[in-house]
Amino acid sequence: MTGTGEAAQDGLSHACGPTDVPLLNCTIGDALRTAAQRWGDDLALVSRHQDIRWTWAQSDHEVDRIATGLIAQGVGHGDRVGIWAPNCAEWAVIQFATARIGAILVTINPAYRTSEVEFALNKVGATVLVTAARFKTSDYIAMLREIWPARVPSLRLVVTLGDAPQAGCLRWADLARDADQAALDAAADAIDVHDAINIQFTSGTTGLPKGATLTHHNILNNGYFTGCTLRLSPADRICVPVPLYHCFGMVLGNLAGVTSGAAVVYPSDAFDPVAVLDAVGAEHCTALYGVPTMFIALVNHPALDAARLGSLRTGIMAGSTCPLATMREVMSRLNMTEVTIGYGMTETSPLTTQTATDDPVEYRVGSVGRVHPHAEAKVIGPDGAVLPCGEQGEYCARGYAVMRGYWDEPQRTAEAIDADGWMHSGDLATIDENGYVRITGRIKDTIIRGGENISPREIEEFLLDHPDIADAQVFGVADARFGEEVCAWVIARPGASVTPDAVLAHCRGRIAHYKVPRHVRVVTAFAMTVTGKAQKFEMRRMMEAELASADQC
Numbered sequence: 001m002t003g004t005g006e007a008a009q010d011g012l013s014h015a016c017g018p019t020d021v022p023l024l025n026c027t028i029g030d031a032l033r034t035a036a037q038r039w040g041d042d043l044a045l046v047s048r049h050q051d052i053r054w055t056w057a058q059s060d061h062e063v064d065r066i067a068t069g070l071i072a073q074g075v076g077h078g079d080r081v082g083i084w085a086p087n088c089a090e091w092a093v094i095q096f097a098t099a100r101i102g103a104i105l106v107t108i109n110p111a112y113r114t115s116e117v118e119f120a121l122n123k124v125g126a127t128v129l130v131t132a133a134r135f136k137t138s139d140y141i142a143m144l145r146e147i148w149p150a151r152v153p154s155l156r157l158v159v160t161l162g163d164a165p166q167a168g169c170l171r172w173a174d175l176a177r178d179a180d181q182a183a184l185d186a187a188a189d190a191i192d193v194h195d196a197i198n199i200q201f202t203s204g205t206t207g208l209p210k211g212a213t214l215t216h217h218n219i220l221n222n223g224y225f226t227g228c229t230l231r232l233s234p235a236d237r238i239c240v241p242v243p244l245y246h247c248f249g250m251v252l253g254n255l256a257g258v259t260s261g262a263a264v265v266y267p268s269d270a271f272d273p274v275a276v277l278d279a280v281g282a283e284h285c286t287a288l289y290g291v292p293t294m295f296i297a298l299v300n301h302p303a304l305d306a307a308r309l310g311s312l313r314t315g316i317m318a319g320s321t322c323p324l325a326t327m328r329e330v331m332s333r334l335n336m337t338e339v340t341i342g343y344g345m346t347e348t349s350p351l352t353t354q355t356a357t358d359d360p361v362e363y364r365v366g367s368v369g370r371v372h373p374h375a376e377a378k379v380i381g382p383d384g385a386v387l388p389c390g391e392q393g394e395y396c397a398r399g400y401a402v403m404r405g406y407w408d409e410p411q412r413t414a415e416a417i418d419a420d421g422w423m424h425s426g427d428l429a430t431i432d433e434n435g436y437v438r439i440t441g442r443i444k445d446t447i448i449r450g451g452e453n454i455s456p457r458e459i460e461e462f463l464l465d466h467p468d469i470a471d472a473q474v475f476g477v478a479d480a481r482f483g484e485e486v487c488a489w490v491i492a493r494p495g496a497s498v499t500p501d502a503v504l505a506h507c508r509g510r511i512a513h514y515k516v517p518r519h520v521r522v523v524t525a526f527a528m529t530v531t532g533k534a535q536k537f538e539m540r541r542m543m544e545a546e547l548a549s550a551d552q553c
Helices: 028-039 056-072 089-101 114-124 140-147 181-189 216-230 247-260 273-283 292-299 302-306 324-333 361-366 410-416 456-463 500-507 536-552
Strands: 014-016 043-047 052-055 080-084 104-107 128-131 157-160 196-202 210-215 237-239 263-266 287-290 314-317 338-344 351-354 375-380 393-399 423-431 437-442 447-449 452-454 469-479 483-492 519-522
Touching: 028 056, 028 089, 028 216, 028 247, 043 056, 043 089, 043 247, 052 056, 056 089, 056 181, 080 089, 080 114, 089 104, 089 181, 089 247, 104 114, 114 140, 114 210, 128 140, 196 216, 210 216, 216 247, 216 314, 216 338, 216 351, 237 247, 237 273, 247 263, 247 287, 263 273, 273 292, 273 302, 287 292, 292 324, 324 338, 324 361, 338 361, 351 375, 375 423, 447 469, 447 483, 452 456, 456 469, 456 483, 456 500, 469 536, 483 536, 500 519, 519 536
Parallel strands: 043 263, 080 104, 080 128, 104 196, 128 157, 237 263, 237 287, 287 314, 314 338, 483 519
Antiparallel strands: 014 375, 043 052, 196 210, 338 351, 375 393, 393 423, 423 437, 447 452, 469 483
């Protein structure tokens, strides 16, 4: 077991995490092999919607079969393998199988539409894509037919999940081979713990998503220390309704499990409150993960009263600020007396701070905890100097968890990580005398909707493709359910007419649903500074006042 954080140093907003427990120095593939040796017959993975229950030994065997299949298909060290699917057992298998042979897993949001998946695959030069045939209203195969092979020249193999054959694709079952231990050992011998192993796309404030490139050392240790903070052991079972394509699911879920022996439970392919409540009761889950929106849905669901939640004790709430009332309900009605709050970024694997299981409730609401083991944090002013405790400035983090960089974007990497290795978050924060970090706002204008980071600039550029839109400004507005919602103000071209419905029709089915503006206003001008810069904070204030007034009518 290890704790988080130490007091701030010399009255300044600079804190270091404990270092009494050493960092792991193995690969993700090695970690799974060790788990199979230590806890072979113990439960490792439950995917309830697939009726799959695997022990650690079975999980290791399945990973070997798929890893061998990838090698047979010519996948080697450093090759990029995409996964475009909702939560399922195969997702975890491909995560560990690529790690076992040194390939780089590229996680693709299941909500992506054609243009977004085309960008992601081309950005990293993916050679293989593992994909579901469809999910919800998304027909993945139909979307791929639009772009492959002509518009994604690097992609030479598509592997489909499910039993139905797809023309030109290989079924998952046909990818698997009998384990070739010699080939697996040769692949493992070529891997270093600091090799890139995962690319996750993250939205910034300008332009298209960036590919945060993470290593074995980054994410395996982050999962390990998160599990230590939660006091996880082989006696625990983690309910993971958060998506696996995020660090939250694949690192804090899958990798916390493999380093602690705790079983991981997927209640459904995507978040469903009833499925979560059923899974916790049936599987005797002791930990539950989610963003505040998910927990709000659970504590307000009619099925809660009949749910069996006595096994729960801990978990993680992250992604946005948790209201005090929600925290109290999670602790009392969900029995999660040891729930923790975590904060981080995809670029930091993700967590750099976390509350302890025994922190007072006011710290679990008013702060994001103290600094994680082997991490370092500071709050700086505009001149880069570390500020005194309690003063607001930009939160920066340093240590093993900081990514290698943005894939093939050295300039954007240099803008984010300074010469001394500090990752600049763009978030405003304070650090108090006891080392507790509070996130107070954002320097950047990233929108965070239900835990999803959304780039306003990306949506603005998409809206400007509409022939009748001359200009667009996209920003977040407060929302009781999601924390923030996307709002777009647009100006029509001279002589043209555009309506909110036309803007929405332009977006739906072409960009991920969570990026589609919830509120659209057609205006003749934006709020501007005297120098002609758009004032998004003023537009946000005006829009929130308008929405509040409408709610009172």
